[in-house]
Amino acid sequence: MALTPIISTAPQRLLLEPDAWERVLVVAPHPDDESLATANLLDRARAHGAAVRVVFCTDGESNPWPQRALERRWTIDAAARRRWAARRRDEARAALECLGLPPRCALFLHAPDQGLTRVLLAGGQEFLARLTVALETWRPTMVAAPSLRDRHPDHSAAGVLVRLAVSRLPAAARWFTELAYVVHGPTPAPPALSLPLTSAGLARKRAAILCHATQLALSRRRMLSHAVHTERFLAPGTARVRHPVRCVAMDDDALVVGLDGEGLLGGRLYVVGQTAAGRVVVRSSTVRPRQRDARFRVPAPLVRVFVKRETSRLFFDGSGWRELWLPRAGTPTDDGRRRAPAGVAAPYEISPSRISPPPRPGTRAAPR
Numbered sequence: 602m603a604l605t606p607i608i609s610t611a612p613q614r615l616l617l618e619p620d621a622w623e624r625v626l627v628v629a630p631h632p633d634d635e636s637l638a639t640a641n642l643l644d645r646a647r648a649h650g651a652a653v654r655v656v657f658c659t660d661g662e663s664n665p666w667p668q669r670a671l672e673r674r675w676t677i678d679a680a681a682r683r684r685w686a687a688r689r690r691d692e693a694r695a696a697l698e699c700l701g702l703p704p705r706c707a708l709f710l711h712a713p714d715q716g717l718t719r720v721l722l723a724g725g726q727e728f729l730a731r732l733t734v735a736l737e738t739w740r741p742t743m744v745a746a747p748s749l750r751d752r753h754p755d756h757s758a759a760g761v762l763v764r765l766a767v768s769r770l771p772a773a774a775r776w777f778t779e780l781a782y783v784v785h786g787p788t789p790a791p792p793a794l795s796l797p798l799t800s801a802g803l804a805r806k807r808a809a810i811l812c813h814a815t816q817l818a819l820s821r822r823r824m825l826s827h828a829v830h831t832e833r834f835l836a837p838g839t840a841r842v843r844h845p846v847r848c849v850a851m852d853d854d855a856l857v858v859g860l861d862g863e864g865l866l867g868g869r870l871y872v873v874g875q876t877a878a879g880r881v882v883v884r885s886s887t888v889r890p891r892q893r894d895a896r897f898r899v900p901a902p903l904v905r906v907f908v909k910r911e912t913s914r915l916f917f918d919g920s921g922w923r924e925l926w927l928p929r930a931g932t933p934t935d936d937g938r939r940r941a942p943a944g945v946a947a948p949y950e951i952s953p954s955r956i957s958p959p960p961r962p963g964t965r966a967a968p969r
Contacts (some may be wrong), residue, residue, distance in 0.1 A: 610636070613871065616669055619645045619646065619648070619649040619651075619877070620649055621628065622645075622646050622649060622651040622742055622743045623651050623652070623742045623743075623808070624651060624652045624654075624739060624740055624741045624742045624743070625642070625643070625646040625651050625652070625653050625654070625741060625742070625743045625744075625745070626653075626654045626655075626656065626657045626735075626736065626739050626743070626744045626745075627639045627642070627643065627653075627654070627655045627656070627731060627744075627745045628658065628732075628744070628745070628746035628763050629655060629656065629657050629658065629693075629747075629757060630657075630658045630659060630717065630747055630753070630755040630759045630820070630855065631658070631659055631660075631661040631689075631714065631755065631759060632657055632660065632661045632689040632690060632692055632693035632696075633661070633689075633692070633693070633696075633810075633813040633816050633824070634747070634784055635655050635657075635693065635696065635697070635809075636696045636806065636809040636810045636812070636813065636827075637784050637810065637827040638745075638747075638782040638783075638784050638832065639728045639745055639782060639832065640696075640700060640805065640806035640809045640810070640832075641703060641798050641802055641832045642745060642796055642832060642834075643655070643697070643786075643807055643905065644700050644701070644802050644806070645701050645796060645802075646704055647701045647741075648701075649698060650727070652721070652738045653702055653706050654706055654708060654735070654741070655693075655702075655706055655707050655708070656708045656710060656732070656735050657690075657693060657707060657708065657710065657712040658710055658712045658728075658732075658755070658762075659710075659711070659712050659716075659717070660687075660689055660709060660711060660714065661685075661686065661714050661815075662682040662683065662685050662686035662687035662714050663687040663713070663714035663715040663716070664684065664685060664689075664714065664815065664816075665677045666819060666820050667815050667816060667818045667820075668681065668685050669845075670816065670818050670819055673820050677679055677927055684865065685815070686714075686798050688815060688926070689813075689815055690707070690709060691814075692812050692813045692814065692815060693707055693812075695812040696810070696812040696813060697809075697811040698811040699709065699805060699808040699812060700743065700805055700806075700809055701805075707738070708735060709731065710731050711924065711935060712728050714755070714757075715754075715755060717752045717754070717755040717759050717762065718755070718757075718758040718760035719763070720758070721758045721761055721762055721883075722871060722873070722883055722885070723883075724880070724883060725765070726879055726881075726910075726957055728762065729762060729765055729766050729769065729881075732762060732763065732766040733766045733769045733770065736766055736767065736770060736774070737770055737771075737774050738825075740774065740778070741777045741850050742777050743777055743778045743779075743780065744763070744777055744779050744780070744843045745780045745781070745782060746759065746760055746763040746779070746780075746781060746782075746837065747759045747760040747781065747782060747783075747784070748760055748781035748782060748783045748833075748835055748837070748921070749761060749764075749781070749837070749838070749907070749921050749922040749923065749924060750783060750786065750920070750921040751783050751785050751786055751832050751921055752785040752786040752917040752918050752919070752921060753784065753785040753917060753918075754916075754917075754918055756784060756785060757781075757909070757918060757921040757922050758922075760781060760837065761873060761907045761922050761924075762923065763837075764837060764838075764880065764907070765873075766778070767877070767951060768879060768905075769879060770876065775859065778835045779836070780793065780794055780834040780836070780837065780838065781834060781835045781837040782832070782833075782834050783835070783836070784827070785917060786921075788833045789835070792833035792834055792835055793834055793835050793836045794833070794834040795831050795833055795834075796831060796832040796833075796834070797830060797915060798829075798830050798831065798832070802950070803828060803830065804937070805826075805929075806828050807828040808924065810824050810825060810827065810828055816912065836881070837924075838924045842860075843844065843920075844861075844920050844923050845859055845860055845861050845863070845910040845919075845920055846858060846859070846860060846861075846870075846908040846909075846910060846923050846925075847859040847860065848879055848925070849906050849925045849926055849927060850927065850928070851902050851903065852896070852898065854900075855896045855897060855898055856874065856896070856897045856898075856899050856900065856903055856906065857873065857895075857896050858870065858872065858895045858896075858906075858908060858964065859893070859894050859899070860892055860893050860894060860895065860910065861893075862891050862892065862893040862933065863891070865876065866890060866912045866968065867888050867889050867890050867892075867912070868887075868888050868910055868911050868912035869885060869886070869887055869888060869910070869911045870883055870885060870886050870887075870888045870909070870910050870911075871883075871885045871908070871909045871910075872884040872885065872897055872907070872908050873883075873904055873906065873907040873908075873912065873922075874903035874905065874906040874907075875903060875904060875905045875906070876900075876901045876902065876903055876904065877901075877902070877904050878901075880900075880901070882899050882900065882901075882903065884897040888910060893956035895957050903926075903927055904922075904926065904927055905924065905925070905926050905927065906927070907921050907922045907923070907924050907925075908922065908925065909921065909922045909923070926941070944964045
């Protein structure tokens with residue numbers, strides 16, 4: 602199957618109005634992210650009669666400090682992690698119920714918590730297969746997933762994995778709007794979509810967040826800081842204004858990655874590329890301070906790459922992943938990139954007054 606950018610031809614207003622959502626799929630790296638980032642989106646979807654599925658990449662089991670605090674134990678073994686995972690799954694289902702959604706809306710893929718980057722850099726074939734099936738069987742008209750620019754490694758890696766899974770779908774299953782959200786780090790202005798909350802919607806979002814008692818133990822203020830009056834979403838390929846990776850190009854059988862050459866710290870450069878046939882190619886190398894480019898031999902020309910430069914930080918990333926399309930995949934821009942459109946172009950805001958429409962007669966088939 603040839604890899605092609607996903608281009609929606611539907612008008613922006615049709616794609617972003619809640620009446621058109623119909624079948625919404627949210628991808629959450631951990632139980633709690635669905636409440637922090639998309640509670641209002643899920644609430645709107647339910648109010649407009651849309652079918653909803655929330656796909657949890659992990660069970661959130663690798664969460665030792667809150668578990669030590671709540672269970673008053675120091676040693677966290679495999680059995681303790683399984684117990685914590687079950688507790689967090691229950692919290693996620695309870696949070697969905699606060700938003701008027703039944704527990705069956707939740708689908709857990711059981712990838713390793715704090716390990717989605719490892720899954721991605723190993724090629725992610727098993728996880729990608731499960732995620733692709735989840736997308737293809739649900740037939741969404743809207744997908745909201747983590748942004749590549751999120752500073753949490755699990756979040757940004759999940760964003761890349763979703764983009765790879767989408768590229769595996771048959772063309773008939775790709776008719777949907779893609780949106781991205783940021784939980785860790787700033788959301789750039791203007792976003793692609795703004796969803797203001799009513800006072801009742803804000804109360805439901807707060808109640809959903811409060812269902813995640815395991816996370817409130819040590820991070821109550823941070824968790825409740827997400828109960829804000831507007832949820833903001835990006836186009837999925839949005840990169841940071843300043844990113845340490847500037848551009849990419851093919852030079853015979855080598856991929857050349859241009860770096861900004863700034864900074865006094867070295868680090869590691871990771872590349873996840875795709876060929877025209879959809880094959881995933883993973884490469885990495887050490888980066889020296891002020892290094893301006895890196896070269897990687899690849900088995901075939903790449904049409905799209907995801908690149909991340911990782912420096913020595915305690916946990917969070919400095920810049921996340923960047924998605925770049927190579928010139929031969931289409932018309933290049935001045936830095937050799939081509940971003941797949943996501944059906945959204947200009948900032949768009951939905952009025953809070955449109956949250957409770959009358960019930961729609963019948964059910965419309967999701968476009969394919």
